[in-house]
Amino acid sequence: MTDTEDQDTINVSVDVLIIGGGIAGLWALARLQQAGYKTVLLESKALGAGQTRYAQGIIHGGTKYALTGKLTASSEAVADMPSRWRACYEGNGELDLTRAELLSDAHYLWSTTSLTSRISGFFASKVMRARSSELDKKSLPAIFQNKDFKGQFYRLDEPVFNTLSVIRALAEPQLKSILPVNSLSIKPEGQRLTVASQSGESYCFTYSKVIFMAGQGNEELLQRFHLAEPLMQRRPLKMVVMRDKNLNDMIYAHCLGASVNPRLTITSHRDKQGNIVWYMGGQLAEEGVAKSDSELVQAAQKELANLIPWLELKDAEWGVLDIDRAEIRKQGTTRPDSFSVAQNQHVITAWPTKMALSPVLADTVVAMLEDEGVTKSTDASLPEWQVAEFAGFPWDESICWDRGKIS
Ligand SMILES: Cc1cc2nc3c(=O)[nH]c(=O)nc-3n(C[C@H](O)[C@H](O)[C@H](O)COP(=O)(O)OP(=O)(O)OC[C@H]3O[C@@H](n4cnc5c(N)ncnc54)[C@H](O)[C@@H]3O)c2cc1C
Secondary structure, eight states, rough: EEEEEESSSEEEOOOOEEEEESSHHHHHHHHHHHTTTEEEEEESSOOOTTTTGGGGBBBSSSSSHHHTTTTTTTGGGGGGGGHHHHHHHOOOOSSOOOOOOOESEEEEEEGGGGGHHHHHHHTTTHHHHHHEEEEEEGSSHHHGSSOOOEEEEEESSEEEEEEHHHHHHHGGGGGEEEEEBGGGGEEETTTTEEEETTTTTTEEOOSSEEEOOOOHHHHHHHHHTTTTOOOOEEEEEEEEEEEEETTOOOOOOEOOSSSSEEEEEEEEEEESSOOOEEEEEEEHHHHHHHHHHHHHHHHHHHHHHHHHHTTOOOEEEEEEEEEEEEEEEOGGGOSSOEEEEEEETTTEEEEEESSSGHHHHHHHHHHHHEEEEEEEEOOOOOOOOOOOOBBTTTTTSSSOOTOOOOO
C-alpha cells in the first residue's frame, strides 16, 4: 500500500528492505521477490559500484579454500557454486543470467617447473581430482602452447563472468523495485526508515525486516541503527591492471607459488575501446599494499617476465587499483571461511565474502524469513521513481593509467 501523507513524504510499506545494490543485494532481491516478499532495494551510488565491479568474476568451486588448507565443511558449500551459476547462465537455474556474459567456462591453474612436485602433491587429493583435470599441451590456452612453457597446467571447474553484466542481468527485471538514494539521509526509527531519493523526494518505508548488504557501507549503517554488532573488517588489496593494444590473449588463471595463496591471478576483460585488459591479483595484490604504485608495477612486470617470458609487451600501460574487501571481523583479520549473516531483531547484516557465494547467502536469508514467518504482502504496488544507474568498470572510469609510471 502506498499513499502520500503530506506533501513531502511518500509512505511505502514493504515486507523487506535491502540496503546495497552489489551482487549480494541484487541476488537476494531477486530471490526474495521470487519467494513472494514485497522487497525494495536502496542503492546510494550506482548498481555494482562497490567491491563487485572490482571482482575478478571467478566463481570459485573451493580450489582457493583447498589451496589455503581451509576446505572445511562450511566451505564445501562453495563446491556447488559453479554449477548453480552455470545453470542460471544456461537458463535453467534459480535466476535468469542468460543475458550475462560468460568470459570463460573455466579458470586455470599453472605451476612453474620448480613447483611441479608441490602441485602434484596437492592434486593427489581426491577432492581436487574431482574438480580439476590436468591438460595436455595442445589443450592449453594459446599463450601457454609456447615451446618455452614447461610447467603443469590444470583446468578448474570455475567459470568466470563479466561481473557488471551479471549486475545488469539481475537488476534489469527489478528496476522498479530499486530506489537510488542519498545514503546520508537514511534515518531509522523503529521499523520505519526515511530516506531522500537521489532525485530529492522523501520516502518513509515501513518494513518487517531490513537487510544490510552494503559491503563496506554496512559499518556506517550499523552505527546509524545503533547496533554494536556484528563488527566489520577491511582487508586491503592493490590490484594491477595492464593493457596493450597489441595484446591478443585472454588469460584466466592462477599461478601457484610457494605460499598457499596463488602467486598471481590473472583475468582478462575489455575496456570501452575494446582493448584487452589484464587484471592481476593474488599474492601480488596482497603484498602490493605495502608497496608504492611504481614498486608494485615493477613487481608485476617482473612476475610476467618470469612466468611468461615469451610475452611481448610493446605499448603496455599500467595502472593500480586500491580496494578493500569488507567482511565480518575475524580474529587476526583472517579471511572468513564462508559468507556471514547476523540477525539483530529486525536487522539482518550480511557479507558474501565472495561474489560466488551470493546464491547460498540468499538461500540463508530466505530461509531465515520463512522460519520466522515474516508475512508476505498481497499488494505489490510501488510508487514510480527515478531509475537507478549502473556502475562502470574501474579501468574505464576511476583509473589513472600512468599511476604506476616509473619516474
Ligand atoms: C579485487 C577483488 C577481486 C575479487 N574477486 C572475486 C572473484 O573473482 N570471485 C568472487 O567470488 N569474489 C571476488 N571478490 C569478492 C567480491 O567482490 C565481494 O565479495 C562482493 O562483490 C561483495 O558484494 P556485496 O554486494 O556484498 O558488496 P558491494 O559490491 O560492495 O556492494 C555494496 C553496495 O552497497 C552500496 N551502499 C553502501 N552503503 C550504502 C548505503 N548507506 N545506502 C545504500 N547503498 C549503500 C554501495 O554503493 C554498493 O553498490 C573480489 C573482491 C575484490 C576486492
